[in-house]
Amino acid sequence: MKEASNKFVVTCRQCSLNALCFPYSLTFDEMDEVDDVVKRGKPLQRGQELFTTGQEFTSLYAVRSGAIKAYNIDENGDEQVIGFFLPGEILGLDAIDTQKHVSSAKALETTAICEITFSQVQELSLKIRNLQTHMYRILSREIREDQELQMLLGKKxxxxxxxxxxxxxxxxxxxxxxxxxxxxxxxxxxxxxxxxxxxxxxxxxxxxxxxxxxxxxxxxxxxxxxxxxxxxxxxxxxxxxxxxxxxx
Amino acid sequence: MKEASNKFVVTCRQCSLNALCFPYSLTFDEMDEVDDVVKRGKPLQRGQELFTTGQEFTSLYAVRSGAIKAYNIDENGDEQVIGFFLPGEILGLDAIDTQKHVSSAKALETTAICEITFSQVQELSLKIRNLQTHMYRILSREIREDQELQMLLGKKxxxxxxxxxxxxxxxxxxxxxxxxxxxxxxxxxxxxxxxxxxxxxxxxxxxxxxxxxxxxxxxxxxxxxxxxxxxxxxxxxxxxxxxxxxxx
DNA sequence: TGGAGAATTTGACCTGGATCATTGTTGATG
DNA sequence: CATCAACAATGATCCAGGTCAAATTCTCCA
Known part of the structure; x- marks a missing residue:
């Protein structure tokens, strides 16, 4: 069984959010494979940016603790908030297509993040069927939730x-x-x-x-x-x- | 080389939309594999429904010609239009997660559709790396476009x-x-x-x-x-x- | 612990677009 | 090709929520 090399670092297997996050519906062994490619940097401070519009897209990010705001700045310099991300939720999905971030993300409070390189997600999800299925579901859910917001903004x-x-x-x-x-x-x-x-x-x-x-x-x-x-x-x-x- | 069994049926390989649709960035051989699992039913008439909210999700649909309106009916019976789909665009992505359609889709004019069973997409995209990549991109693009619409509805x-x-x-x-x-x-x-x-x-x-x-x-x-x-x-x-x- | 700046609340007023009502247009169908 | 129903345009009126201004309360450093 895989152990955390540092007792302060929580592996996917140990993480209480694993049922919400990437490893959803994976076996322990599969989880360890994901775990191997997850980077856990030091926490972001309130106001610190995780990525900004235009920046090259390399990774998806999962919130481990804290909260993230995703937003866009239009050419008048006005901000438009796109969403809020809580622990277990995944950011960066909107950049897969363009390979550049099309929004910015900033910590609303001290926030711990797990980073996973997208090319590694692609590799792993060719091998681990459950991961591919889960990725499709995560992306689909995001679409559904965005559509709910559209209904809200259009009518309510x-x-x-x-x-x-x-x-x-x-x-x-x-x-x-x-x-x-x-x-x-x-x-x-x-x-x-x-x-x-x-x-x-x-x-x-x-x-x-x-x-x-x-x-x-x-x-x-x-x-x-x-x-x-x-x-x-x-x-x-x-x-x-x-x-x-x-x-x- | 694969030929259409019926001269009126257009294969993916022959389809002018293939650069926009599922087969994007596939080789001819890969395209034929996709082609084998694509069903081409008879066209929908204006007003005819492709699927409705609550219906079990089995397939994704690509518009071949015509136009589709996606919408939702809220509990007051009011309609909320979610989007319009033109030839080469793909519908049903919002249902992958829940396995039930969360919106309805109806033809705005006489519309030809290609249907592809999602489980076959999953199978094929484990085998064909380009297809997996393309599916991720399609899903990501949908998210990005939904976010653009959110900005529009929120501000403009x-x-x-x-x-x-x-x-x-x-x-x-x-x-x-x-x-x-x-x-x-x-x-x-x-x-x-x-x-x-x-x-x-x-x-x-x-x-x-x-x-x-x-x-x-x-x-x-x-x-x-x-x-x-x-x-x-x-x-x-x-x-x-x-x-x-x-x-x- | 004080105090400056940011965030929030509240009030007064105004406006973009909703709603209601009417008329004109179009296109599908017998 | 006449008829009807759905669709589109336009005018009049109204109001939810925006904007502006000011007071109040947080918050976070020094």
Whole structure:
């Protein structure tokens, strides 16, 4: 059995996130093969960039702890937030086609990352059928989730957007065996607004409104969901079976 | 050399779209292997559905001719258009993860389709390295394009959305060796509005406005782009290098 | 521990695009 | 080729959420 060479380094096999991350549905032996090509650098500090637009694409990245914001800068210099990545989630998938990063990624807090060279993913996934299957699924899931966001941005009101956003985070924390009703938002209000296509002020106002109607308790970045039913109701104006599919 | 068994059936090798479609960057022999597992049914009539939400996922589909609209119905019964697919483009990618279709697809006009069972894609892509690479790229491109749409929906004004939409179609027609300045919109105004997060009326108004300012000539579904510069300018509030990457 | 700058909240006001209503157009079908 | 239903255009009105301004609260160093 493979051991970590350094007792502070966690192997894929030992990692609590392996069911969410690359090694999903691999055998222990296969997991060790993946493990061999995973690089674990020192953690990123808050605000530090993992990669930026235009940079050559070589690797995919998995978040081990912390949180990452993916974004784009348009030619007016405005930022557009594309997504947030939590532990076990994988970044860089949008660059496989162009071989250049088409977005930037920055740590929202101290964040540990696993890096895996894409050419090694390609090699391994020719050999390990389960890895290929899993890669297809990861990519497909990303597409599905992006489409859900499109529905949100195309149709929903400010309150529905915030509701969907919070429900989405809640479900993701739940998958990670964290509280689904009390958590800390790793991103600023500006980022939330930007991501959801709303002004910061609107985000603030919706938060206070939801707080007044006893749906939430908000204290800075700490959020407690008091009425998950209501939140789920305003969130689920999208296709219901998508929702149930993403609940484990 | 492989021949079509029926002279009316076009093999991948003969297909003018093969550079855009599954067989991209395959050798002729590899192309024939793909060809063997491609099913070519009879064309869909306008309005006919290729698959619907909830249906079991078995295959990916490539458009051979015509056009397909992908959409979702939310629980209020409202439609949300997710995308439009032109010849050479591939549908069904969003269902790989869940193994159920999470959207529906319907022909906007008489449309010929190639079907390829996903399990056969998986098998073949273990054997044919180029096919695996290409599948990763197709999936990645879809993610990138969805993210571009997110930027559009999150930030842009009505005019910018229509401009981006038309430029995007223009580039796609160009790739297919069709005119990039004169083409027929296969979809209704309602679909355009729905896709772009705008009311139909707004789509109409922007069309007439752009017509008055000599940027377009619109006649029903026929569009002529008169001032491609202007269109490209209002469209490109997104990251410029994405644009250049998608131009061949 | 203080204090500067950033982030957040709140209020007042305004506008782009939604909605509603009506009319004109088109194209499919008997 | 007349008819009807879906589609498209245009005008009038309205409002959700944007923008601007200002007050308040965090946060993180020195």
């Amino acid at each position: 009101t400010a309150e529905e957007r915030i509701g969907s956003f919070l429900m989405n985070l809640s479900l993701r924390y739940e998958q990670r065996s964290l509280s689904s009703t009390r958590f800390r938002l790793p991103m600023a209000r500006t980022d939330i607004g930007n991501y959801l296509g709303l002004a910061v002020e609107t985000v603030s106002r919706v938060f206070t409104r939801l707080q007044n109607s006893k749906v939430l308790r908000v204290e800075g970045k700490e959020v407690e969901i008091l009425d998950r039913n209501y939140l789920s109701k305003i969130a689920n104006n999208d296709c219901p079976n998508i929702q149930s599919a993403s609940v484990k | 004004t009505a005019e910018e959305r229509i401009g981006s939409f038309l430029m995007n179609l223009s580039l796609r027609y160009e790739q297919r060796s069709l005119s990039s300045t004169r083409f027929r919109l296969p979809m209704a105004r309602t679909d355009i509005g729905n896709y772009l997060g705008l009311a139909v009326e707004t789509v109409s108004r922007v069309f007439t406005r752009l017509q008055n300012s000599k940027v377009l000539r619109v006649e029903g579904k026929e569009v002529e782009i008169l001032d491609r510069n202007y269109l490209s300018k209002i469209a490109n509030n997104d990251c410029p290098n994405i644009q250049s990457a998608s131009v061949k």
